Amino acid sequence: MNTLLWLPLLPLLGSLVPLLTARYNRNVCTLFTAILPFIALLLVAEMTPDVLNGENHYAAAQWIPLLNLNIAFRLDGLSLLFSILILGIGLLVILYARYYLSPKDSIGKFYSFLMLFMFAMLGVALSDNLLQMWMFWELTSISSFLLISFWGHKSEARKGARMALTITGAGGLCLLAGIIILGNIVDSYSLQVILDSGDFIRAHSAYPVILVLFLLGAFTKSAQFPFHFWLPHAMAAPTPVSAYLHSATMVKAGIFLMARMHPVLADTELWFLIVSLTGLSTLLLGAYIALFKHDLKGLLAYSTISHLGLITLLLGLDTRLSTVAALFHIINHATFKASLFMAAGIIDHETGSRDMRQLNGLWKYMPHTATLAMVAASSMAGVPLLNGFLSKEMFFTETLHQAALGSLSWMIPVLATVGAVFAVAYSMRFVHDVFFNGEPINLPKTPHEAPRYMRVPVEILVALCLLVGIFPGFIIGDLLYAASLAAINGPVPEYSLSIWHGFNYPLLMSFVATAGGLVIYYFRQHLFAFQANFSEPDAKQIFDNIVKNIIKRSTTLFNFLENGSLQRYNYLLISLAAIMMAAPLMDLSTTLGVRPELPYNIVDVTAAVLLVIGALTTAICHRHRMLALISLSIVGFVVSLAFARFSAPDLALTQLSVEVVTAVLLMLSLFFLPQRAQKQSNPRRLIRDLGISAVVGGLIGTICYAILTRPLTSISDFFIANSKTGGGGTNVVNVILVDFRGFDTLGEITVLGIAALGIYKLIARMKLFMPSSDYKGRPWSNDGHPMMLAVLSQSLLPIALLVSAFIFFRGHNMPGGGFIAGLITSVAIIQQYIAHGVDWMKHRVKVDYQILIGSGIAIAALTGVGSWAFDKPFLTSWFDYFYWPVVGKFELASAMIFDLGVYLTVIGATMLILANLGKLTTSERPIQKEEE
C-alpha cells in the first residue's frame, strides 16, 4: 500500500485507540493515542526529502468514477507544510490535554474527537480531488462541533458549538456549490487539472460566481469579517482545542484553500479587491477589539482573527512574494499562538480564572510559564530575534510594494502599521496585566507553577519561535520554498530570510508600531473609558434572533403547505404537474403530425360516445354510488373493446377479466361503506376542481393526439424478428412477457403478491359496521344463494376451467397466457363464491391462497435460477419441438413453466383479496345498525 494513504488512515484508526484504552489510566491512554500520529509524523519525515527536491507523492484509487469522485491524495510542498503543523502540534496538544483535563472529564472521548479532527484536517490538506477535499472540510466542521461542545453541560459551549457549525457549515455549502460549478466547467475535480487550467477559468463567465462561493467558504472557516463572530464564542471549548483548532489548524483551512486555489482564482482585480479589503478590515477590527477583552482567551481569539486577516490580506496582494510571506506567517502564527493558548490554559488551570482584572502579578508564582508566555507574546508583537518579527517585516515590505488599490494603495501600509500598533498594545497587555501590575485579586485558587510535562509543549513551541527567529533560512527555508512553489504553481521569486535587511521602511514601520503600541498601552485607561461608551453588540443574541426568525418563517411556510388536507395536497400536485406538462407543449409548433389518420366508422363513434357518457355519468353521479359503479363498468367495457379494435387481443382479454373482478370487489366494498349519498362539495371547490381537471384532461388529450399523429420509431422490430427463433412463440406480446422481459414480469407478480398479502393483513381484525338495511331502511334480501344461480354456475365451472387451461396453453403462440388464464380461473371460482357463499366453498376448496402466491413466485424465480445450471444468465429460456404419436408435433418451452408461476400468483392474489373480503360479510358478528 502506498505510504501516502497511511497518512490520513493512521489518525482515523487512531480515533478508536483512545476509546479502547480509556479504561486504563490516563498515562497509558495518552501514550497509546500518541503512537499512531507519531508514526504518521515519521512517515511525513520520510517523504519530506523527496518533496523538498520537487518530487510530489501521489496516491489514488477509484471510488465513484461516474461522479469524477476518486480517492486521491497528494503530498506537495503546501500539504507537507500543513501536515507537519497538524501532526506536530497535534502531538503536543495530546500531551498538554493529558494534564489540562480534569479527572472528571472523559479523556478517551476527548482524544477520540481530537483524532477524528486530525484525520479530517489531514484529509483537507492532502486531498487531490476537490470533492473529496470538501468532504473532509465538512468533517472538520463536525469534529470541531463535537470538540467545542465537549463540556456539553455548559450552555455557552452548546451555543458556541452550534454557532460555529452553522457558520462554517453554511460556508461549506457555498464552497460545495463553487466546487461543483468549477468541476462542471473543467469537467474534472482533480486538483492538478484544475490548477493547470487557471487561465481558462479566469476567462470564463462563471468565474465571479465561483470566486465568491469559494471565498465565502474560506472566509467563514477562517473567521474573516463579517463572519468572524463565531470564533470568540468557540472559546467555550477546552483550551487544548482552542490551541489546536482555533489557532493552529482549522481556522487555517480557509487560508489553505485560498493558497491552494491561488494559481486558479487569484491574479484578477476582483480577487485583489475582495480578498485584500476583507483581510485588511479583519486585521484592524480584530486587533482593536483584542485590546479591550478582559478574558485571556477572548484577547487571544480576537488576536487570532486579526492575524488571520493579516494572512488573508497578504494573499490578496498582487505581489508574488506576498504569498511566500503569507505561508511564512502561517507557520509563525501557529507556533506562537498555540503556545500562548497553552500558556493561557495553564494560567486558567492553576488560578481558576481567565479574567485579566483579577489576574495580576503572576510572575512571582509561576516564573517559568511567565517567561515562556512573554517570549511568545513578544513574537506576536513582532519583536526582533523572534519569528513573528520576520514575517511581519515581510508583510510590511509587501504592503509597500503592492498597487492593489491604485492611487489609494498608500493606505494599506499605513493601516497595516495601525494594526501592528494595536498588536503591540494587546501583546503588552497580555504580558504586563497578567504577570506584573500589582497583586492578584480574589483568585479562586492560590496560583502555583504547572506540572512539569504540561509545560513541555509550550517550551517546544517557544523554542521553535526562537530558532526560526534567529536561524530562519536554516530551520524553515527549504520547507517554505517548497510550500511557495506549490502555492504559486510557477517560479518562486527571489527572497531572503534573514534577520537584518538594513535600515529601511519596514524597519521604520516596525519601530513606529512598537513605539505606538507602548504609548497606547500606557494611556489605556483613557481608551477603556472611551470604549465603555459603546455597548458591545452581543453576537450570540443577534445570531439567536436570526435563527429564531428563520425557524418561525419555516414553520409558517410549513403550516401553509401541510395543513392536513389530502385534497389540497392532491390539488397542488396536479397543478404542478399541469404546469410542468404545459411548458414543453408551448414549444411544439403544431399538434398535428404528419402520420396519416385512420378512417373511422359508426361503430367507433358509438363506442366513443358510450365511453364519454359512462365517464361523465361516473363523475357527475359519483354520490350515487351504485350508479357510478355501473357507469364505470361501461367505461371499462369500452376500453377492452378499444383494445380489441386496435389489434391488442391479449389486452382486451385481460381488461375484460379484470373488469369482472374489479366490479365484484367494488360491489363488496359498497356493502361496508356508508350507504347514504354525501353532501355536495361547496361551489368554489367544485369550480376549482372542474377547472384543473379540464386543464389536465386537455393537456393529456393534446399530448396523446400529438403522439398518435407522429411516425413511430420503435425497438419492437427486434422482438418481432426474434420472437419465433429466439423465444419459440408466435404471440410476441406473450413472448415479451415471459421471455424477453421476463425479469420485469417476475418483479410484477412479486408486487402483486405483496399487495395481496398487504390487503390480507389490512382485512385481518378489521371491525366493520355491518349494515342490516340500506339507507332507506329496506332490509337486505334473505334469499342468500338463489338455486338457479347455484346450479348454473356449478355446471359452468368445468367449462370455465377448461377455457382457462386452453387460454393458458395456447398463450405462447396465440392470444392468451398466464395472466389472462389466471384471471379467468379466478372469475370462475369467484362465481362459485357468489352463488354458494363462503361457507359452502370452505368445505370444498381447501387451497391456501397465500401458499398459492408463494409457490407461483417461487416457480417463476426457480425457472430463472434453473438456467444457471446450464451456465446461462438468469432467466435464459429454452424450447424445443417434440413428436408424440397421436398428439403430433408440439413445443415445450421453459417459458411455459415461468408462465405457470404467473398463472398461480394471479389466482392466489385475486382470490386472497376477494375470498377474505367476502368472508367478512358472512362471519358471525353482532349486527350493528348504522347511523340510527
Added chain:
Amino acid sequence: MEGIYAFCVGMLTACGIFLTLRGRTFSVVLGLTMLSYAVNLFLFASGRLAIDSAVILGESEIYADPLPQALVLTAIVIGFAMTAFVVILAMRARADLGNDHVDGKDPDEVAASMTLNKKGEIN
C-alpha cells in the same frame, strides 16, 4: 380516428382527476380506476393505433407495436391490485376512524363539534 381516441383519453383523465379530488374515499377509488384506464390507453397509444394487425406472427402483413401492449398488460393487472389495496384501505379507515373522508375527519362532524364547543363557552 386518432382525434376521437385522444379526446376519449383526455375525457377519462379529466373525469378521473375530478373524482380523485373528491372528499369521500369511494369517489377517490372510482377516480383512480378511471385514471388507470386513461393511463393504460395513453401508454398503449405510444405504439400508435393499428387495425387488423395483431402481433401474432404469420397472421397478418404488418404488425402493431408489441412492446406497449406487453407493458400495458402487466399495468392492468397491477392496476387491479392497486385498486383493491386502496379499496381495502378505505374500508379499514372507515372501520378504524368511523368515517369515510379522505382526511380521516368528517368536516361536518368537526364543524358540528366546534359549534358545540362555542356554545359551551358561552353558556
